[in-house]
Amino acid sequence: MNKYMLEAINEAKINEDNNFKDGGPFGAAIVKDGKVIATSRNTVIESKDPTAHAEINVIRTAAQILETHDLSGCTLYTTCYPCPMCLSAIIWANIKEVYYGNTKKDAENIGFRDNKIYELLNNLDNNDIIKFTQIDREETIKSFEKFKNNQNLY
Amino acid sequence: MNKYMLEAINEAKINEDNNFKDGGPFGAAIVKDGKVIATSRNTVIESKDPTAHAEINVIRTAAQILETHDLSGCTLYTTCYPCPMCLSAIIWANIKEVYYGNTKKDAENIGFRDNKIYELLNNLDNNDIIKFTQIDREETIKSFEKFKNNQNLY
Numbered sequence: 001m002n003k004y005m006l007e008a009i010n011e012a013k014i015n016e017d018n019n020f021k022d023g024g025p026f027g028a029a030i031v032k033d034g035k036v037i038a039t040s041r042n043t044v045i046e047s048k049d050p051t052a053h054a055e056i057n058v059i060r061t062a063a064q065i066l067e068t069h070d071l072s073g074c075t076l077y078t079t080c081y082p083c084p085m086c087l088s089a090i091i092w093a094n095i096k097e098v099y100y101g102n103t104k105k106d107a108e109n110i111g112f113r114d115n116k117i118y119e120l121l122n123n124l125d126n127n128d129i130i131k132f133t134q135i136d137r138e139e140t141i142k143s144f145e146k147f148k149n150n151q152n153l154y
Numbered sequence: 155m156n157k158y159m160l161e162a163i164n165e166a167k168i169n170e171d172n173n174f175k176d177g178g179p180f181g182a183a184i185v186k187d188g189k190v191i192a193t194s195r196n197t198v199i200e201s202k203d204p205t206a207h208a209e210i211n212v213i214r215t216a217a218q219i220l221e222t223h224d225l226s227g228c229t230l231y232t233t234c235y236p237c238p239m240c241l242s243a244i245i246w247a248n249i250k251e252v253y254y255g256n257t258k259k260d261a262e263n264i265g266f267r268d269n270k271i272y273e274l275l276n277n278l279d280n281n282d283i284i285k286f287t288q289i290d291r292e293e294t295i296k297s298f299e300k301f302k303n304n305q306n307l308y
Contacts, residue, residue: 005290012297020304025297049214050223050247051205060203069204079294081286085246088239088271091283093204099287101294110302117242121275129245132235133253136159140233140255143166143179148264150174 004031004077005099011041011054012079022046024112028054028078030062030071030095037074038062054078055086059093071095080107083114084121158185158231159253165195165208166233176200178266182208182232184216184225184249191228192216208232209240213247225249234261237268238275 001009011027023042030037040057044050055078063069071093080102082090090098107114120127155163165181177196184191194211198204209232217223225247230236234256236244244252261268274281 001290001293005294009290009293009297012294016297016300020301025301027297044223044246048221048223049217050225051210051214051243052223056205060205063203067202069198069202069206071204079297081288083242083246084275085239085242087275087284088237088242089205091267091271091274092198092237092239096283097285097287099289101289101291102298103288103291106291106295106298110298113245117245118275118278120245121238121241121272124272129250130241131251133251134235134257135253135255136155136163137255137257137260139155139159139163140166141260143163143170143181143233144256144260144264146170147174147179 002077002099004029004036004075005079005101007036007039008054008077008079009101011039015041020045023052025110026054026078026080028058028076030058030074030076032066032071032074037065051085053083053086055082056089059089059095063093069093075099080104081114083107083112084117156231156253158183158190158229159233159255161190161193162208162231162233163255165193169195174199177206179264180208180232180234182212182230184212184228184230186220186225186228191219205239207237207240209236210243213243213249217247223247229253234258235268237261237266238271 007029008027023044026042029039038061043052075097161183162181177198180196183193192215229251
């Protein structure tokens with residue numbers, strides 16, 4: 001077995017061993033230059049945080065350890081193909097290489113909505129999950145205009 | 155102007171007023187039963203956390219305040235249409251109503267990759283951003299099988 005994936009699996013096993021009272025059966029590890037930077041697991045229930053998936057947790061932890069929001073050069077190992085939230089976080093973090101074990105279909109088979117969310121993202125204008133309403137753009141656009149005029153800051 | 159959107163705009167203005175040194179021009183608020191539960195803003199730079207978008211931050215804060223990962227019955231106000239990470243987080247949090255100001259296109263116009271990520275999510279098998287490799291499923295599936303046998307826990 002891949003030694004980095006083993007780190008991710010060991011995190012999932014922590015949840016398994018306590019009967020999933022902290023969160024679902026998911027673990028992840030972030031590796032840079034052959035070194036494990038951080039490992040984490042799903043803690044949605046224990047943390048009372050719907051965003052506390054294994055990948056989000058491990059990205060947040062690795063970013064704290066490396067003291068940057070930019071995880072360029074890091075590789076992510078995850079026991080399951082990332083949900084759209086985590087996949088997008090991976091992109092925002094500039095991680096470009098992902099090793100995964102279980103598939104989206106595997107996640108669906110044990111009751112998780114990953115596939116349903118992927119479907120919604122392919123059909124945003126006609127979905128039965130979220131009602132979107134646009135308001136007050138003439139006010140919200142002002143900060144965007146200020147930002148555009150300060151692009152040199154980034 | 156909508157009074158809840160004003161709360162979100164005021165958060166974006168905090169970043170605007172400090173020349174975006176903490177993060178981009180985004181703010182959000184979560185409301186339940188007419189009461190503002192939490193407000194937040196993008197703090198990616200200041201928090202050294204690539205997941206610290208306004209919506210993720212406000213969901214995490216509201217979940218801590220309400221002491222549950224389940225934000226059913228809450229409404230989200232955000233100064234910009236959510237990126238795919240935040241939109242997925244909204245679904246995981248069971249928020250079903252979203253009011254937004256600026257559009258995805260507006261975000262693209264000031265240099266953010268929201269639209270690019272939406273495109274990737276529509277074409278996962280053929281993308282030039284992330285390289286996915288499946289490994290060790292025979293090991294990672296074990297925790298899923300344990301979870302399936304414990305479905306009554308959830």
